[in-house]
Amino acid sequence: MEPKEVDLKIPLLELTDKPIINNGDRFSVGRESCISLKLHGTFNLSYQFEKVTDSNLINKYRELKNISANREDIVNSLEKIIKKTPSSNSWTNWDYQNGGYSYSDTRYGSPMDKIKVNDDGLYYMWIKAYKSGLKTVYGVSLIDNLGTIVPLEGISLSSNYDIRVGDERKLDLEYKPTQASNREVTWESEDKSIATVDSEGRVKGIKAGSTKIIAISKDGNKRATTVVNVTEKGNIYAGSSDNGKVVNDSLNNKQNVNNTNQGGANNKETIISANDKDNTTAKGRLPQTGESLIIISSLLVIGLATIFGIRIYNKNFKGI
The missing domain is CATH 2.60.40.1080 (Immunoglobulin-like)
Known part of the structure; x- marks a missing residue:
């Protein structure tokens, strides 16, 4: 059974007389005011809700709703962008009010006391029916549960x-x-x-x-x-200082701490800086040759600058 494409000019809802339904509208409040079915000679009706996720459709609907109270005008403007068939095969049986229907009269049904979708948004209400010859036909309505439109300032x-x-x-x-x-x-x-x-x-x-x-x-x-x-990644500078100036200013200049201390350079300080825009430094006296070392790495975050530093301790020296 192939679905018949809905002729949106009759109008958007082929199966009911209201193309757009507000959340909370009733199907069974009385024959004169209920939502009536338009197709004659149909049987085994069922329905389902599907939330509209197409932002173009939602925004277009809101735009039309703001400028026109005539729902037929809205329908005619939306007919080219709404879906033609549902995404799911999960249907709920539609039981007619009073349990029957007439082939010669427009019928009205009550699948629920009133239309209710749980979340805010715009929804399709799909309706499926069978006609003689077991042809499947679909109708669709829009359920408006968008709430108040709040303008973007x-x-x-x-x-x-x-x-x-x-x-x-x-x-x-x-x-x-x-x-x-x-x-x-x-x-x-x-x-x-x-x-x-x-x-x-x-x-x-x-x-x-x-x-x-x-x-x-x-x-x-x-x-x-x-x-x-x-x-660039790895833009972190490390080196020894000479009167406050960075001498070895690249991590590519590999430096051995023990070799730095050899030759009597006992009073030099180690400077570690994130980049040339961040003058934050960490200073400490390097111990003399032969002293044991404990090396602890740390990661500091100062403002938007991330600094990876190495603090060097002499386990026998408490002055650092």
Whole structure:
């Protein structure tokens, strides 16, 4: 049994007389005011709910709802973008009110005292029926449980973010007000050779440099910009000092602590710095040759700078 594609011009709901139903509408409040079935000669009806996940459909529906109270106008505008068949085969039997129906009269049913979906959102209400010859036909209605539409007043990002080449992080976009209904945005990177950004606002560092990342609201009226600074990995400097200047300023210059102490350089200090923009240093006197060492590595986070330091202790020396 193949489903028949719904002719949306008769209208969106082929099986009922209301194309859009509000959550809480009743099927069985009386013959004059209930939602009536439109197809004659059908039997074995069933129904199911399916939450609408298509943001384009939801936003279009909200837009039309704001400018028109005529539901037929809304239906005609949505007919090309709504689904034609349900995603699930899970159906609930529809029992007619009074337990019967007439082939010559428009019928009204009561699958429940009133329409009820549990969560906020826009829903399809699918209705399935069989006609003579065991043909399957489907009808669909939209169940509106979206609640009050809260306009988006603005969006914002932190002024800058720091990441390393190859790393990723999701940018934290703030909405004003926080309960704004339209939270859909697009993301752009001014220089994709430095950093890229995906549709979820996740940035990836490509090469060292800085670039702007821009978030734009769906209507294009709200924008937020941040600067992403990308640095090379392993940009940590270590070396010995000579009158406050870094002498060995690269981790590539491999340094042996014991060799540093040989030759009488007993009063030199070790300086460890994250990069040339961060002058935070860790200092300590190296013990003399022959003294035993305890080496403890530590990871410090100061502001946005991450510093990997090595503290050197002489287990017999308490002055450090």
